[in-house]
Amino acid sequence: MTLFNWILFIFSWLLFFAGFFVTFACFFGFVRFSDFFVRVHAIKISNIYGISFILLGVAINSRDIITFFQLFVICIFNILSTLAIIHSICRIALNANIEHAGISRRKYNELIAENERIEAEKQIQEKINQNKK
Amino acid sequence: MVIFSLVLFLFISIINLFYIIRSNEYFTRILSLYYFLMNIVVLLLFYFIYSNKFALIVNIIFPILIINMAIILLFIKNGIDKDDSF
Numbered sequence A: 001m002t003l004f005n006w007i008l009f010i011f012s013w014l015l016f017f018a019g020f021f022v023t024f025a026c027f028f029g030f031v032r033f034s035d036f037f038v039r040v041h042a043i044k045i046s047n048i049y050g051i052s053f054i055l056l057g058v059a060i061n062s063r064d065i066i067t068f069f070q071l072f073v074i075c076i077f078n079i080l081s082t083l084a085i086i087h088s089i090c091r092i093a094l095n096a097n098i099e100h101a102g103i104s105r106r107k108y109n110e111l112i113a114e115n116e117r118i119e120a121e122k123q124i125q126e127k128i129n130q131n132k133k
Numbered sequence B: 001m002v003i004f005s006l007v008l009f010l011f012i013s014i015i016n017l018f019y020i021i022r023s024n025e026y027f028t029r030i031l032s033l034y035y036f037l038m039n040i041v042v043l044l045l046f047y048f049i050y051s052n053k054f055a056l057i058v059n060i061i062f063p064i065l066i067i068n069m070a071i072i073l074l075f076i077k078n079g080i081d082k083d084d085s086f
Helices: A003-032 A036-062 A065-095 A105-132 B002-022 B026-050 B055-082
Strands: none
Touching (some): A003 A036, A036 A065, A036 B002, A065 B026, A065 B055, B002 B026
């Protein structure tokens, strides 16, 4: 093996181990986390980084230009489809008031509105006090 | 390399199958379904690489990837249409 082949070999195994670790860690994240949006994040990372790294590692290790090109296209398509699906699932879950960190979107908006009302009341009270002086 | 990947994705797919069957929440079920289908696709892909059937990658994996995306989007759309709480 030439030096270039050795570099490719080591690089492909490094990519593979990185992908393997990310996929495994994200899978445990998916199983262990209770929050829906954190689970979504775990799956997103697993699909975008984990599977892509493994695919790229196998593609480099194959040393066949056609296989490399096929796996590269699958990798790109995997990333794009994951982004589209995760975005649509998250948007619909947000609109369906799925709780994130114990707070749903509706509750969050109510809290923000309440906070703004309190701030506005404070400002009005300050102006009244200034006028009195 | 390919065998390690096959074992990993098979393990994840089986656990996800239990999640799809046992989960009560609609969104968790859909999420598990997507994760399961994606892992099955990659599992098939690695099986074809392992058995040197490279021609099947284009014939089978690419359509399955598109069908996977369509299935999830259709499930989401139907779930929204049927459920009044949305």
